[in-house]
Amino acid sequence: MTSARIDHLVTSGTFALDGGTWDVDNNVWIVGDDTEAIVIDAAHDAGAIAAALGGRTLRAIVCTHAHNDHIDAAPALAEATGAPILLHPDDLPLWKQTHPDRAPDGELVDGATLTVAGTDLTVLHTPGHAPGAVCLYAPGLGTVFTGDTLFQGGPGATGRSFSHFPTIVDSIRDRLLTLPPDTEVRTGHGASTTIGAEAPHLEEWINRGH
Template identity: 70%
Template sequence: MATSTPNAARIENIVTSGSFSLDGESWDVDNNVWIVGDDTECVVIDAAHDAEAILAAVGERTLTAILLTHAHDDHIDAVAEVRAATGAPVLLHEGDRMLWDRVYPDTAPSAALVDGQVIHVAGVDLEVRHTPGHSPGAVCFVAPALGTVFSGDTLFNGGPGATGRSFSDFPTIIGSITSKLLTLPADTVVRTGHGDSTTIGAEAPQLDEWIARGH
């Protein structure tokens, strides 16, 4: 499914399947891989599981970057193959380097994402917002012209991302969502790392309930 804008930029989504492993446990997961671009160039947000499917979706376009919302293995396990096939740089916040190193101990991301950084592709700006909590280096990518935010595993349809595992923290993720995401317009579409999309307006009223639960 693609969303078009007057400047020809669009959002494409493919769902890939694999596993997520952390703290000695493993789970089967389906991941959203997001592609933002036009007919000439694009970026991939989270290269998960299936490099062949990702490369097929990119097609003949120039892949200008592989942008990572965080470095849990289910979000980066296809990065090496996509990078090798396209030569695209890989951008990750340095706070998640220890998670990256568990998957790719012999190589490094191409550059670090920084809060407030703006990435340009196909006439669209993607603003990096550092949103720690699910992981220390988690980020979201806000695209005002497309009316959307790519939230990774920071905010889902139904509440915050999980914080019960290593390197995560519930008060931190609540602070990130409150200060970096709920400040967006209510009709902003939240395109998540797993599952269905939602909106900022739909999720904001639920935050107090999550705070009351405290997990």
């Protein structure tokens, strides 16, 4: 029986890439219990995230990908808590656009398991929105944290640098639609959904995209 729970906060800031800037609201997910936790995507506001942790030991700051709006607060949060920042190495070129003088502390590897508060989260490498994009599947919590790979209503954007539409479609089909249909999809922006809710129209969409 897992003792872990999922806390959620929304932080606001800007997303910048390819010379454009957009105002965005980001989901920050905290998985843990009363003593320890991990943060998924330290977006915009290290102080608000630290306050939500409430003195718990932060085991890791996990980056689903390295677009600036998902990592801009990561170094400050790491400095405040001593937690390591973990990123898939394929996203280092994007990371360096935002933090040229501060490297991540560790690598996320496909198939690796992160454990916090008795709960296992498996790293799924799901490139497409970004080369090093990952999702984190927590079967004990019946949820997958998808960053910007899968949203309510379809895949994440692939119109900018370092992204590729056929690749994100393959990632979703091969790595996410194979999860149990009742798995809750907790996204990088906006509302949650389920694998079962997205699968039917994604399959049509996959056929259109190829």
